[in-house]
Amino acid sequence: MTEQVLILGGSGRIGSSVAADLVAHTQAQVILTGRHEAAGMSVTQELGSKVKFLGLDLADDSVLRDAIASCNLVIHCAGPFHYRDDRVLKLCIKEGVNYLDVSDHPSYTRKALDCREEAAAAGVTAIVNTGIFPGISNSMVRQCVEQLDETDRIHLSYLVSGSGGSGVTVMRTTFLGLQKPFEVWIDGQWQEIKPYSDREVIEFPPPYGRTGVYWFDMPEAFTLPETFPVKTVITKFGTVPDFYNYLTWSVAHWWPSSWLRNRYVIEFLARVSHRMTDVSDRFTGVGVAIRSEVSGRKDGQPAKFCSTLVHENTAVAAGYGTGSLAELVLTGKLKKPGVWAVEQALPTDLFEHTMQSRGLNIHQEWLPQKN
Incomplete structure (x- = not known):
């Protein structure tokens, strides 16, 4: 069966960059959500037949729950995360669906990490802060x-x-x-x-x-x-x-x-x-x-x-960060039940491999010590 990935806030710049990475590096069917149909349809037309749009307001619990339950992976890109609670993550845990997000604020990260034991018990791998920085x-x-x-x-x-x-x-x-x-x-x-x-x-x-x-x-x-x-x-x-x-x-x-x-x-x-x-x-x-x-x-x-x-493009690089983790989770190469920050979940060898496959060069060097 084809893997289904739900990207909340998928018609925005970051969400659409994540979708583009998934199209390039996986066989998944990608469902973008948003409140503005015109923007969503524009992105889906640009990305091709593997991407669909679903009009969705995060405040609509029943529609959100059904959308999550129909997918193998949820990627939360609907910021700003200063205003978000852990409701999406908890719905994923309840439905047994793996979870990623591009969150970038400590208040949200703490709420998410507090769900670690609950996610581990459900066998759900959830990784937060997965973009470019953090990520x-x-x-x-x-x-x-x-x-x-x-x-x-x-x-x-x-x-x-x-x-x-x-x-x-x-x-x-x-x-x-x-x-x-x-x-x-x-x-x-x-x-x-x-x-x-x-x-x-x-x-x-x-x-x-x-x-x-x-x-x-x-x-x-x-x-x-x-x-x-x-x-x-x-x-x-x-x-x-x-x-x-x-x-x-x-x-x-x-x-x-x-x-x-x-x-x-x-x-x-x-x-x-x-x-x-x-x-x-x-x-x-x-x-x-x-x-x-x-x-x-x-x-x-x-x-x-x-x-x-x-x-050369911050949004595209953020797409690489989240998309690479999605690729690893979908292929079963990264499985770590619980809720984790990126550095706690992703081994360096897998990180380096996915960055190389996306042509992203990371320069490394020892620095001289000052006397």
Whole structure:
């Protein structure tokens, strides 16, 4: 029988990129869902006969339950995940259907991970945070950690050009991430950090070079120290062109917190930003860069290992991250009942194989130690 994959929010930029990857690398029948039929039909026509559209509102429990029950795998791409609960995941567990998502906010990740025992008992493999960052980035960290004998510090830096080829939902996610301080794991203890603070200039691969990044609230900030015995985890994010960073910094530091907790303000900022990137994308492109640097010890000596990735389209790369996991789950190569972050579920050999099959090159190197 042909495998059936349900992509919630499948007509958006990220969801359609996941669907495109499934069409390219699996034989599955893909069902995209969304509230806007015109957008959904446009995507299905572009992707071909293996993709169908189903009009669906996530608030409609009965239709959602029937759609989940008819599939072998559900991929949740309907963000922003700041507003989502664990209802879709729990329906998948109840129906015995495997689950992936592209969630990118700690509040949702914690809700999902709390369902681990329930999913394990049902034999359901559920993996969260499966896009580009978090997602591919988490597996890059695992690559680095496995090169060392002991790990002390993880430093993840992300850079996106303009819109990253994504829709307005990603813009909402950025501004939602500025709403309040968050906790990070520094020197073996949790410390509170203000979002978009502590600018740091990082050397990314060409064409980006030295670019500023800032603290940003990401789920890997707590899943990585839960996964690996590490004293410090740093997650920082920046955009190109650099003036977007200064605009975002000013919103995070100068605007009243009550404004940032207002949905209408967030929507205004997201819409204005998306219009701005519609212009700047023509000059900057929509690419992404990730740099993972892990420090520790190798053969008794201090050591640093670094992996970097660059792709010309952030949304497409996110599709690779989720699509590759879907391929592994559908073929039975990845089966781990429970709910897991990517770095907890995906072995490095499978990660490297699926990235190579998609032509995604990850550069790895030992960094010199400073005297």
